[in-house]
Amino acid sequence: MTASTETDRPGVGEQASERPAISRKAEELDRTWYSASGFVGWFTQVNHRMIGKRFIVTSFIFFLMAGIESLLLRTQLAVPENSFLTPDHFNQLFTMHGSTMMFFFAVPMMEGLGIYVVPLMIGTRDMAFPRLNAFGYYVYLIAGVTLYAAGFLGHAPDGGWFAYVPLTLTQYSPGLGLDFWATMITFIEISALVAAVELIVTIFKQRAPGMSLNRMPLFVWAMLVTMFMIVFAMPPLMVGSVMLALDRTVSTHFFMTSGGGEPLLWQHLFWFFGHPEVYIILVPALGVISSIVVTFARRPIFGYTAMVLSVVAIGFVAFGLWVHHMFTTGLPALGVSFFTAASVMIAVPSGVQIFCWIATLWGARLRFATPLLFVLGFFFIFVLGGLTGVMVASVPFDTQVHDTYFLVAHFHYVLIGGAVFPVFGAIYYWFPKVFGRMLNETAGKWSFVLMFVGFNMSFFPMHQLGLQGMPRRVYTYLSESGWFELSLLATIGAYVFALGVLVTAVDALLSFLRKPDAPDNPWGGDTLEWATSSPPPNYNFEDIPVVRGRWALWERGEEPAGTVVGLRSGRREVLVTTLLDAEPHAVAILPGPTIWPFLSAVAVAAGFLGFIRHPIWFPIGLLLTFVGFVGWLWPRAVGGSAEEEQAR
């Protein structure tokens, strides 16, 4: 195949305009990997970059919605005895704020980043199961839209994002709000789980030749660990939310003490998911930070092996922490001590990460672009959140501040510091690759300063409010309580933070008025996504690259890149490599665009939503889903022989 001679891929610093003219092979690949756009494309697209983009954009919209909810909450709390919101609306808003941020923003955003970036970073053309990818997105979208639609129709859940029983059982929470919550939370976990299996298989089996596990970029490692955590953490939540739905709809007795049920079972199942969840959000962010630190320090990471081992260690230890959410429930002292130890222990691998980054940045010629600023902001905020985390790991202290604003301050420092700042760094870092346009650096710096100042102004006073005894989730407070000044400061801070978010959102929208101007590798990054055009073509890489070191592009230097030849351009072929050493050993042929994943997602949704009304929808949903899956998986070549299929 002659095309391999023109594989001098644009390297560090080269401009988009210098790309060679489109070859005939590229034209054929473009036809093969084409997906319809517009209305039809909305229901049939399967390419990973499109699905990833949808995840990212949709979750950003949910982020804005949850942000508006938090502004309403802060407005209510700005002054004592305020009547801006009714108590009912306040309950619904904080429930939706928490549920949206955790289930509909943070996890899907990280999945979207993984789905978009990982296949490019490991040098393949698409993910292992493109249709499953599309299915996961539709499930996510339907779950989010349904929950919000139900909310606007007056069926908003109001039991908090962790929906403690018995408050959330029918007896104390009549109405459909929590039914929608329980079924949609179960439903959206399907989306997380399919993305997890998909990313694990893609990372295991489709890395470019030569990218052995010990050469894998840290972002890919972080995604791999995250996806394994999802596999072990999400099923217990699904079981728990199904039990909650059953208790509410068909009167089972899982959580109701009257029939021998155990309310604490809910807390165990929820936090067995809920604590790893925090790390499911944090670990991809660690990967983002490693990518940004390496690129902007312009040198390899200090302690690659230590970084990988500590990410894996975080993945394991995260499963030994869940009971620290339940210190006040009267559990046996031995159990509580164990979980205190584990909660303190997780600071060790987290510390390894921080010190390796500092060592990488130390003495480097730093390039202070916006992505790096967000990373530096992360250091400050996340370390503070980690410190208060070690404080609340101690049982007596935790008992004192349990359910106060101290906790609210702690977990916002961890979650906004640990996820939102890195996500904004990631947006500024990968926006040029995804959309082919640079974001404005001045706007980026303003956005960072506003967000950083606003965040600390909003959440730092909450530590003090909590120590003064202000409980979380109260819709108002008396003027004699002495909480007014700090609450007002927190409210102002929230608006400043929102302004910072708005600057980025407007900047991103305005960039579409300009012509695409992004070079292939605007930041001089080392990973393979920078070796293709911005935005990448349908097929990602004209020739699958061969990797010769840990810092794929930097080690390539002036030599022409190695490539893979012999993949056919006329159908969707991707290379399958061995798990450890990434040696090629097969070729997989991926399926093309289709409407079946969408129909299957609608079928599953019908089963879940119908179940709220009547259990008969369970078998109906099962049957409809079966029909959807048969249509989806029906072989391409019924009637033809395997030999013909090989030859095509």
Added chain:
Amino acid sequence: MNAETRFDAGELPRLPADYRAPLWWGIVGLILVESVVFATLITSYFYLGIDQPEWPPAGTKTPDLVKPTLGTLVLMASSLPMHWADRGITRGNQTALRWGLLLSIALAVTFLVLKYIEYSEMGYRWYTHSYGSISWTIIGFHSTHVVALILKTVVVSALAWIGYFSERRSLAVKVNGIYWHFVVAVWVPLYVTLYWMPRVLK
């Protein structure tokens, strides 16, 4: 160009029916997810049962052993013809494939019929008490898997009867078989939990 950095994928096998296929790994991933679900259900069973003065609660009979044990043997037996079908098609034996799949389906249907008879005679329902809730949920969840397994295998078997599969095109049979063996194997800890544990916890 350096020879060692140039791979020729032209001669590599397309869609091999073993661990080199991504779908094989996908099924392993699905099995991992489902194993966690079943493990959570078993843990919940013990969590609900361990603090009760009596398990099953007073007035509810400890489950009978005869029918469920018979059902368990039938279900475990269904893995044999499935294995036979799978091995058959990798050697090009269409007869083994076609009849193996049908025999497996027949055995799984028998298992479901036995379960149906057993549970329609049960003196308690899911709304009676927490013991009823968790038992019915576990049985319901596993039976749903068996139903899904049968539906799925009916499709594979239809493809087998129209001659779709061959030695070189057997991946669907392979992964269907792996999942079949999983649903059979996961029944064993469920069987032990549901029918033997009430005797141990008493």
